[in-house]
Amino acid sequence: SAVISQKPSRDICQRGTSLTIQCQVDSQVTMMFWYRQQPGQSLTLIATANQGSEATYESGFVIDKFPISRPNLTFSTLTVSNMSPEDSSIYLCSVRTGVYEQYFGPGTRLTVT
Protein backbone atom coordinates (compact mmCIF):
# COMPACT_ATOMS: atom_id res chain seq x y z
CA SER A 1 0.00 0.00 0.00
CA ALA A 2 0.98 3.66 0.02
CA VAL A 3 0.29 6.62 2.26
CA ILE A 4 -0.51 9.70 0.22
CA SER A 5 -0.90 13.23 1.52
CA GLN A 6 -2.21 16.26 -0.33
CA LYS A 7 -2.02 19.97 0.36
CA PRO A 8 -4.16 21.94 0.66
CA SER A 9 -7.07 19.80 1.76
CA ARG A 10 -9.50 22.47 0.58
CA ASP A 11 -9.46 25.98 -0.78
CA ILE A 12 -11.82 28.67 -2.00
CA CYS A 13 -10.38 30.65 -4.89
CA GLN A 14 -11.47 33.53 -7.04
CA ARG A 15 -12.15 33.24 -10.74
CA GLY A 16 -9.06 33.85 -12.87
CA THR A 17 -6.51 32.82 -10.26
CA SER A 18 -4.41 29.65 -10.09
CA LEU A 19 -3.95 27.04 -7.38
CA THR A 20 -1.14 24.52 -7.01
CA ILE A 21 -1.91 21.24 -5.28
CA GLN A 22 0.87 19.15 -3.80
CA CYS A 23 0.98 15.36 -3.52
CA GLN A 24 3.49 13.51 -1.34
CA VAL A 25 3.86 9.71 -1.18
CA ASP A 26 5.61 7.83 1.62
CA SER A 27 7.56 5.62 -0.79
CA GLN A 28 9.03 5.84 -4.27
CA VAL A 29 6.49 5.03 -6.96
CA THR A 30 6.85 4.97 -10.69
CA MET A 31 3.25 5.62 -11.60
CA MET A 32 1.51 8.72 -10.25
CA PHE A 33 -1.75 10.17 -11.54
CA TRP A 34 -4.10 13.08 -11.08
CA TYR A 35 -7.88 12.61 -11.12
CA ARG A 36 -10.83 14.97 -10.89
CA GLN A 37 -14.15 14.25 -9.21
CA GLN A 38 -16.79 16.83 -10.05
CA PRO A 39 -19.71 17.33 -7.66
CA GLY A 40 -21.92 14.26 -7.61
CA GLN A 41 -19.84 12.58 -10.31
CA SER A 42 -17.34 9.78 -10.47
CA LEU A 43 -13.59 10.07 -11.01
CA THR A 44 -11.94 11.07 -14.28
CA LEU A 45 -8.23 10.79 -15.06
CA ILE A 46 -6.61 14.15 -15.87
CA ALA A 47 -3.05 13.03 -16.54
CA THR A 48 -0.19 10.72 -15.72
CA ALA A 49 2.65 12.53 -13.96
CA ASN A 50 5.93 11.27 -15.45
CA GLN A 51 9.14 11.70 -13.51
CA GLY A 52 11.67 13.71 -15.47
CA SER A 53 9.45 14.34 -18.46
CA GLU A 54 6.23 16.04 -19.47
CA ALA A 55 2.96 14.69 -18.14
CA THR A 56 0.69 12.64 -20.37
CA TYR A 57 -2.75 14.22 -20.59
CA GLU A 58 -6.08 12.51 -21.26
CA SER A 59 -8.48 13.72 -23.88
CA GLY A 60 -10.12 16.94 -22.79
CA PHE A 61 -7.30 18.07 -20.53
CA VAL A 62 -4.42 20.31 -21.64
CA ILE A 63 -1.08 21.31 -20.17
CA ASP A 64 -1.81 25.04 -20.25
CA LYS A 65 -4.81 24.54 -17.99
CA PHE A 66 -3.40 21.79 -15.75
CA PRO A 67 0.41 22.01 -15.66
CA ILE A 68 1.97 19.15 -13.71
CA SER A 69 5.40 18.73 -12.19
CA ARG A 70 7.05 15.48 -11.05
CA PRO A 71 10.53 16.31 -9.78
CA ASN A 72 11.10 12.93 -8.10
CA LEU A 73 9.49 9.56 -7.38
CA THR A 74 7.64 10.70 -4.23
CA PHE A 75 6.25 14.12 -5.13
CA SER A 76 4.08 15.83 -7.72
CA THR A 77 2.14 19.05 -8.14
CA LEU A 78 -0.94 19.88 -10.17
CA THR A 79 -1.78 23.49 -10.94
CA VAL A 80 -5.30 24.52 -11.89
CA SER A 81 -4.80 27.68 -13.95
CA ASN A 82 -7.07 30.60 -14.75
CA MET A 83 -9.85 29.03 -12.72
CA SER A 84 -13.54 29.29 -13.43
CA PRO A 85 -16.49 27.98 -11.38
CA GLU A 86 -16.55 24.90 -13.64
CA ASP A 87 -13.21 23.88 -12.11
CA SER A 88 -14.85 23.41 -8.71
CA SER A 89 -14.11 19.76 -7.98
CA ILE A 90 -12.20 17.40 -5.79
CA TYR A 91 -8.70 16.81 -7.19
CA LEU A 92 -7.13 13.49 -6.26
CA CYS A 93 -3.59 12.22 -6.48
CA SER A 94 -3.22 8.49 -7.10
CA VAL A 95 -0.35 6.00 -7.27
CA ARG A 96 -0.03 2.47 -8.54
CA THR A 97 2.21 0.35 -6.33
CA GLY A 98 1.83 -3.06 -7.94
CA VAL A 99 0.53 -4.55 -11.13
CA TYR A 100 -3.07 -3.72 -10.29
CA GLU A 101 -3.33 -1.98 -6.91
CA GLN A 102 -3.99 1.75 -7.11
CA TYR A 103 -4.32 4.06 -4.14
CA PHE A 104 -5.73 7.56 -3.75
CA GLY A 105 -4.88 10.54 -1.62
CA PRO A 106 -7.47 12.29 0.55
CA GLY A 107 -8.21 14.85 -2.16
CA THR A 108 -8.21 18.62 -2.44
CA ARG A 109 -11.66 20.17 -2.46
CA LEU A 110 -11.58 23.27 -4.64
CA THR A 111 -14.35 25.84 -4.81
CA VAL A 112 -14.07 28.64 -7.37
CA THR A 113 -16.21 31.71 -6.83
Added chain:
Amino acid sequence: TQLLEQSPQFLSIQEGENLTVYCNSSSVFSSLQWYRQEPGEGPVLLVTVVTGGEVKKLKRLTFQFGDARKDSSLHITAAQPGDTGLYLCAGDSSNYGGSQGNLIFGKGTKLSVKP
Protein backbone atom coordinates in the same frame (compact mmCIF):
# COMPACT_ATOMS: atom_id res chain seq x y z
CA THR B 1 -16.50 3.80 -25.08
CA GLN B 2 -16.01 1.59 -22.10
CA LEU B 3 -18.57 2.10 -19.41
CA LEU B 4 -19.08 0.59 -16.01
CA GLU B 5 -22.66 0.69 -14.82
CA GLN B 6 -23.33 0.34 -11.14
CA SER B 7 -26.64 -0.51 -9.55
CA PRO B 8 -28.40 0.46 -7.50
CA GLN B 9 -27.38 4.10 -7.42
CA PHE B 10 -28.77 4.59 -3.91
CA LEU B 11 -29.45 2.07 -1.18
CA SER B 12 -30.86 2.73 2.28
CA ILE B 13 -31.18 -0.25 4.60
CA GLN B 14 -31.46 -1.14 8.25
CA GLU B 15 -28.57 -2.46 10.29
CA GLY B 16 -28.34 -6.25 10.01
CA GLU B 17 -29.72 -6.52 6.48
CA ASN B 18 -27.80 -8.01 3.57
CA LEU B 19 -27.22 -6.21 0.29
CA THR B 20 -25.61 -6.67 -3.11
CA VAL B 21 -24.16 -4.00 -5.38
CA TYR B 22 -23.57 -4.72 -9.06
CA CYS B 23 -21.01 -3.45 -11.53
CA ASN B 24 -21.58 -4.33 -15.19
CA SER B 25 -19.86 -3.62 -18.48
CA SER B 26 -19.91 -4.81 -22.07
CA SER B 27 -16.09 -4.72 -22.05
CA VAL B 28 -13.58 -7.13 -20.60
CA PHE B 29 -11.23 -5.70 -17.98
CA SER B 30 -7.84 -7.06 -16.96
CA SER B 31 -8.68 -6.24 -13.36
CA LEU B 32 -11.40 -4.59 -11.37
CA GLN B 33 -11.12 -2.66 -8.14
CA TRP B 34 -13.71 -1.82 -5.50
CA TYR B 35 -13.32 1.33 -3.43
CA ARG B 36 -15.26 2.94 -0.59
CA GLN B 37 -15.32 6.70 -0.35
CA GLU B 38 -16.59 8.68 2.61
CA PRO B 39 -17.56 12.36 2.38
CA GLY B 40 -14.54 14.65 2.25
CA GLU B 41 -12.09 11.80 1.74
CA GLY B 42 -10.43 9.99 -1.14
CA PRO B 43 -11.47 6.50 -2.27
CA VAL B 44 -10.05 3.68 -0.16
CA LEU B 45 -9.14 0.47 -1.99
CA LEU B 46 -11.10 -2.52 -0.68
CA VAL B 47 -10.11 -5.26 -3.11
CA THR B 48 -8.71 -6.03 -6.55
CA VAL B 49 -10.04 -8.96 -8.57
CA VAL B 50 -8.11 -10.26 -11.53
CA THR B 51 -9.18 -13.78 -12.47
CA GLY B 52 -12.56 -14.59 -14.02
CA GLY B 53 -14.79 -16.26 -11.44
CA GLU B 54 -12.62 -15.08 -8.58
CA VAL B 55 -14.25 -14.62 -5.18
CA LYS B 56 -12.59 -12.60 -2.43
CA LYS B 57 -13.81 -12.06 1.11
CA LEU B 58 -13.02 -9.15 3.40
CA LYS B 59 -14.78 -9.80 6.71
CA ARG B 60 -18.49 -9.31 5.92
CA LEU B 61 -17.81 -8.20 2.34
CA THR B 62 -17.71 -10.71 -0.52
CA PHE B 63 -16.49 -9.67 -3.95
CA GLN B 64 -16.98 -11.67 -7.11
CA PHE B 65 -15.54 -11.18 -10.59
CA GLY B 66 -17.65 -12.58 -13.43
CA ASP B 67 -16.33 -15.51 -15.42
CA ALA B 68 -16.02 -13.31 -18.51
CA ARG B 69 -14.38 -10.46 -16.53
CA LYS B 70 -17.09 -8.04 -17.59
CA ASP B 71 -18.98 -7.73 -14.32
CA SER B 72 -18.54 -7.84 -10.61
CA SER B 73 -20.61 -7.82 -7.46
CA LEU B 74 -20.13 -6.76 -3.87
CA HIS B 75 -22.22 -8.49 -1.22
CA ILE B 76 -22.35 -7.20 2.35
CA THR B 77 -23.68 -9.48 5.05
CA ALA B 78 -25.30 -8.04 8.17
CA ALA B 79 -24.62 -4.44 7.23
CA GLN B 80 -23.55 -2.02 9.95
CA PRO B 81 -23.72 1.79 10.14
CA GLY B 82 -19.95 1.85 9.64
CA ASP B 83 -20.49 0.42 6.14
CA THR B 84 -22.17 3.67 5.10
CA GLY B 85 -20.40 5.33 2.18
CA LEU B 86 -20.04 5.55 -1.58
CA TYR B 87 -18.96 2.26 -3.16
CA LEU B 88 -17.13 2.60 -6.47
CA CYS B 89 -16.05 -0.06 -8.91
CA ALA B 90 -13.23 0.70 -11.32
CA GLY B 91 -11.92 -1.27 -14.27
CA ASP B 92 -8.39 -1.19 -15.64
CA SER B 93 -8.51 -0.12 -19.27
CA SER B 94 -4.79 -0.33 -20.02
CA ASN B 95 -5.13 -3.51 -22.06
CA TYR B 96 -7.41 -1.62 -24.46
CA GLY B 97 -4.85 1.02 -25.30
CA GLY B 98 -5.94 3.23 -22.45
CA SER B 99 -3.31 4.90 -20.35
CA GLN B 100 -1.97 2.76 -17.56
CA GLY B 101 -3.64 3.98 -14.40
CA ASN B 102 -6.68 5.08 -16.36
CA LEU B 103 -9.21 3.34 -14.23
CA ILE B 104 -12.71 3.56 -15.64
CA PHE B 105 -14.99 4.31 -12.71
CA GLY B 106 -18.65 3.54 -12.26
CA LYS B 107 -20.87 6.29 -10.89
CA GLY B 108 -21.01 4.60 -7.52
CA THR B 109 -23.58 3.23 -5.12
CA LYS B 110 -24.41 5.45 -2.19
CA LEU B 111 -25.12 3.17 0.76
CA SER B 112 -26.77 4.31 3.97
CA VAL B 113 -27.11 1.85 6.85
CA LYS B 114 -29.43 3.02 9.58
CA PRO B 115 -29.01 1.82 13.15
